[in-house]
Structures are given as C-alpha cells and as structure tokens.
Amino acid sequence: MIRTFNPIQRWAKSLHRLVFLAIGLVVMAQVWGVNTSPAIATGIYDMPSLTVGTPTWVVDDADILSRLTESKISGELEKLAQDTGNEVRFITIHRFDYGETADGFAEKLFQKWFPTPEAQANQTLLLLDNVTNNSAIYTGDGTRALLTDDIATSVAQETLLEPLRNGNKYNQAFMDASDRLVAVLSGNPDPGPPVIEKVVQTEGTFTPAEETDDQNATVVVVVLLLLATVIPMATYYLYQSFSG
Numbered sequence: 181m182i183r184t185f186n187p188i189q190r191w192a193k194s195l196h197r198l199v200f201l202a203i204g205l206v207v208m209a210q211v212w213g214v215n216t217s218p219a220i221a222t223g224i225y226d227m228p229s230l231t232v233g234t235p236t237w238v239v240d241d242a243d244i245l246s247r248l249t250e251s252k253i254s255g256e257l258e259k260l261a262q263d264t265g266n267e268v269r270f271i272t273i274h275r276f277d278y279g280e281t282a283d284g285f286a287e288k289l290f291q292k293w294f295p296t297p298e299a300q301a302n303q304t305l306l307l308l309d310n311v312t313n314n315s316a317i318y319t320g321d322g323t324r325a326l327l328t329d330d331i332a333t334s335v336a337q338e339t340l341l342e343p344l345r346n347g348n349k350y351n352q353a354f355m356d357a358s359d360r361l362v363a364v365l366s367g368n369p370d371p372g373p374p375v376i377e378k379v380v381q382t383e384g385t386f387t388p389a390e391e392t393d394d395q396n397a398t399v400v401v402v403v404l405l406l407l408a409t410v411i412p413m414a415t416y417y418l419y420q421s422f423s424g
Contacts, residue, residue: 286316338373
C-alpha cells in the first residue's frame with residue numbers, strides 16, 4: 181500500500197482537535213467556576229476550647245481579617261479585660277453545619293466556653309457568618325448594666341453589618357464593633373451606630389461584572405463552535421482545489 185503525505189489534511193485534523201479541546205476546556209472552566217465552593221462546615225466541636233482569662237480574643241475561622249486588624253483588636257480587648265474585667269470575643273465562621281444558624285451557634289459556643297453563670301457574667305461574644313453575613317451577639321448578665329440588649333443588638337446588626345452592606349469591608353466592620361464595645365464596656369457614652377449616608381443612584385447602562393463575564397464566556401464558546409464547523413469545511417474545499 182502506498183501512503184501519500186498530505187500536509188493540508190493533517191493540519192486540518194490537528195486544528196480540528198485543538199478547537200474541540202479548547203471548547204472542552206472553556207466548558208470545564210465555566211462549570212468549575214460556578215459549582216466549586218468550599219464544602220467544609222464548622223460545627224460547635226470544631227471550635228477551640230476556651231476558659232475565662234484565656235488571651236484569645238479573635239477566632240477568625242473564616243479567614244477574613246488581616247493580621248493587622250486581628251492584632252489591633254486583640255490588643256484593645258486585652259486592655260479592656262485588664263481594666264474592667266469585661267471580656268469580648270469575636271468569632272468568624274465560613275460555613276455552618278446543615279440547619280445551624282448564627283444565633284444558635286453563638287448560644288452553643290457561649291455555653292461551651294463559659295458553662296457556669298459565674299463564668300458567663302462578664303462575657304460578650306460577637307459572631308459573624310461570612311457566607312450570609314448574618315451576625316449574632318451573646319452577653320452575660322454582668323455586662324447588661326452597661327451593654328443593654330438594645331445596644332448589643334445595634335452593635336451586631338448596625339455597627340458590624342453596615343460596612344458589609346457597602347462592599348464587604350470586614351476589617352472595618354470588626355474594628356468599628358470593637359471600638360463601640362470597648363467604649364460601652366469601659367463605662368463611656370455609647371458612640372452609637374454608624375451614620376448611614378444615602379447615595380442617590382442615577383440610572384445607568386453599565387452591565388454588571390458577573391453578567392459581562394457570562395456574556396464573554398458565551399461569546400468564546402459560540403466562536404469556537406463556529407470555528408470548529410467552518411475551518412474543516414474551508415480546509416476541505418481548499419484541499420479539493422489543490423487536488424483538482
């Protein structure tokens with residue numbers, strides 16, 4: 181049998197394979213980007229043990245705070261504990277066990293860390309779930325002369341969450357919450373919740389970034405599909421022209 185070498189035909193086959201490989205990679209990237217998310221959930225027994233007086237003031241399980249922020253907050257809360265006996269812990273969680281809530285987790289963690297009324301008396305625990313940006317605060321009976329229920333709720337729902345509504349500014353959120361809690365638990369006047377500035381939104385024609393990314397990916401897939409169809413046909417006709 182005599183085999184003839186046809187460079188155009190071989191080139192067409194190679195290009196055809198590359199086009200379909202590129203399409204496969206694009207589709208896989210889209211599926212991976214949409215469906216991939218951390219699957220590890222945090223349960224109450226995954227949290228470290230803690231006792232009264234333990235110099236652990238921030239447990240950043242969600243890994244959303246900078247080292248500078250964590251160090252500064254820890255220093256402020258350490259000084260508050262030394263000066264007043266009032267202790268505050270900040271907790272961040274990335275993903276709860278199925279069916280768990282921020283309020284329920286905060287209560288269970290409070291009971292785990294401070295199992296007796298005496299241990300709970302001067303404790304405050306502020307928790308944030310960064311997947312939903314839901315917060316919860318739990319306080320001991322001894323703190324309520326200064327940190328009333330209304331102020332505690334305002335800290336958790338306004339002071340902590342307002343920076344998150346405006347761009348997920350986690351470091352600022354916890355710094356603001358720390359400053360307010362330290363002031364109140366030191367016996368100083370409550371600074372109050374953050375001032376919310378109303379932004380007048382004008383109608384625009386800008387496309388959201390996520391929508392733009394989806395459109396770009398769709399365009400890429402369509403173009404590659406067209407190339408996969410047109411290039412082999414063009415190659416075939418070119419081959420016929422040369423062979424004729």
